[in-house]
Amino acid sequence: MASSSSLFLLAALLALASWQAIAFxxxxxxxxxxxxxxxxxxxxxxxxxxPMAVNSDDFFNPAMLDQPRDxxxxxxxxxxxxxxxxxxxxxxxxxxxxxxxxxxxxxxxxxxxxxxxxxxxxxxxxxxxxxxxxxxxxxxxxxxxxxxxxxxxxxxxxxxxxxxxxxxxxxxxxxxxxxxxVITVASAVFGSKPPISDDLLAKAFQVEKKLIDWLQSQFWENNY
The missing domain is CATH 2.60.120.10 (Jelly Rolls)
Known part of the structure; x- marks a missing residue:
């Protein structure tokens, strides 16, 4: 007969597998x-x-990917x-x-x-x-x-x-x-609203605070 610790381990593994199966x-x-x-x-x-109001157009998207973008x-x-x-x-x-x-x-x-x-x-x-x-x-x-x-x-x-x-x-x-x-790293770190503390970022990146202030002053453009 399986010990209580073995049963607990099996239950934990099953729970982990179940969690992984639904993590999408x-x-x-x-x-x-x-x-x-x-x-x-x-x-x-x-x-x-x-579903009675659904038609073929709901499964169609007009050409959005056929031409280069700016x-x-x-x-x-x-x-x-x-x-x-x-x-x-x-x-x-x-x-x-x-x-x-x-x-x-x-x-x-x-x-x-x-x-x-x-x-x-x-x-x-x-x-x-x-x-x-x-x-x-x-x-x-x-x-x-x-x-x-x-x-x-x-x-x-x-x-x-x-x-x-x-x-x-x-x-x-x-x-x-x-x-x-999508989370763009540079804009998330330096362009968040409100901004992350420049003291914190200066210490995290091991640079002078004035460089962090300059980075936070930039316009972080979104390419999406």
């Missing part, structure tokens, strides 16, 4: 759940539209998202897309998707990209070209840069969440 977007309990964007009710996602900004990139906010038919399906356009030497700055793993496919150009793990902070980086695929694990800090000096680049990103979210 929930699986749908019906064929579809088109988001009712007019509903004032918000739980952990969106309320379902009446990359004339400070970072030289532009991210076009296709998620539940602009495609209600994705609700509960656990998937979204994004097109990323890069100017010559443009970057998609270090950022995190708190709710999704990202699979990136290069459409045009040559990119330097990578991600950094949690402690110890190991960098996994690669130079990738048209047709190459690279995966960024969930919630890891990651980035991309167009290596060409004279040509734009583009990539398609697939994410396993209907609403993956």
């Amino acid at each position: 977007d929930p699986s749908p309990l019906q064929d579809f759940c088109v988001a009712d964007m007019s509903s004032p009710v918000r739980v952990n996602g969106f309320v379902c539209k009446d 990359t004339m900004n400070k970072v030289g990139s532009n991210v076009t998202n296709i998620n539940v906010d602009n495609f209600p038919g994705l609700n509960t399906l656990g998937i979204s897309l994004a097109r990323i356009d890069y100017a010559p030497l443009g970057v998609n700055p270090p950022h995190i998707h708190p709710r999704a793993t990202e699979l990136l496919t290069v459409l045009e150009g040559t990119l330097y990209l990578g991600f950094v793990t949690s402690n110890p902070n190991r960098l996994f980086s690669k130079v990738v070209k048209k047709g190459d695929v690279f995966v960024f694990p969930k919630a890891m800090i990651h980035f991309q840069m167009n290596l060409a000096h004279d040509k734009p680049a583009a990539a398609l990103s697939s994410l396993n969440s209907q609403n993956p979210g």
